[in-house]
Amino acid sequence: DVKVTQSSRYLVKRTGEKVFLECVQDMDHENMFWYRQDPGLGLRLIYFSYDVKMKEKGDIPEGYSVSREKKERFSLILESASTNQTSMYLCASRRDAGYGYTFGSGTRLTVV
């Protein structure tokens, strides 16, 4: 089975800090995604990547950036964390559109 590993389950960061969320997948998938999940708002796409060094903005990219230097790793960066970025962050990968996503366990980020 494909495994998607997010480096942290829980993080607490201070306002203004630069935050890195790491995601690694082990099945050579081309496509990787970052979502945030908030109560009542469902899953919202932040960024995705369909190849190494390629990235595309999702629906809510403001305040975030991403990096994909290697196929298996997709990092989400909060340049200057703010309290409204407190959320559950979910990383996912997939082979192509027909296969569905494999999600990581999520990182619950609290910005204080």
Add this chain to the structure above:
Amino acid sequence: AQSVTQPDIHITVSEGASLELRCNYSYGATPYLFWYVQSPGQGLQLLLKYFSGDTLVQGIKGFEAEFKRSQSSFNLRKPSVHWSDAAEYFCAVGAQTGGFKTIFGAGTRLFVKA
């Protein structure tokens, strides 16, 4: 506009009873359709998916879903619910040709009572 609607925010069923979770979508082309389940504090797990062909699809954990094109629906069913099925369920649609985005519904939280 493309959208996915799960009309029920939460549902409570008794253990052993049948379950149906509703999903309606609006999509310009023939979509891929998915159901995911999320246990508390966890990521989402794929339950089943529909591409084409037989409109009744079987998934893991004893779930099935039926695609009804005329109703733009993809409802999830289980004949007998177990306490371990308590979770949040998400319906999702994605493009079959081109495109990378998948649209998720807001989710339905399932409570199971003894």
